[in-house]
Amino acid sequence: MSAEPPAAAEPPFEVRPSFVDEVLEVVDAIPAGHVLSYGDVAALLGSRAARAVGSVMRRYGHAHPWWRVVRSGGLPPTGHEARAKTHYEAEGTPLRALSRDPGYAVEYAKARWRP
């Protein structure tokens, strides 16, 4: 018998109908002076897709407080280091000087938003 066994295994997790909307909603909820990492945003959605969060932010984040989402360790978004620093100083986000890389980073342990 030849019938092909599709063996379609269903995902053990719920399928998110709109990952994009949920990402933007979380970002919009981060209070001024605080930050979340890309991975944290994904984790709040029950996912590990930190990269997908970055992809969403690049295309749709322009109308949202994109500077409140940082990389692991508090490094600002790639390609917008200087732009983000202006926002952090205006919001009083705790920063830390670095001797390398963009020259500064957010003090993630202090600035991290805990919902």
Place this chain on the structure above:
DNA sequence: AAGTTGACGAAAT
């Protein structure tokens, strides 16, 4: 339609 890329991240090498 299938593969590649990308504001990422942690673990393995």
Place this chain on the structure above:
DNA sequence: AATTTCGCCAACT
């Protein structure tokens, strides 16, 4: 410590 590999999901080619 640096580079590579894998994971996740949307957008682009």
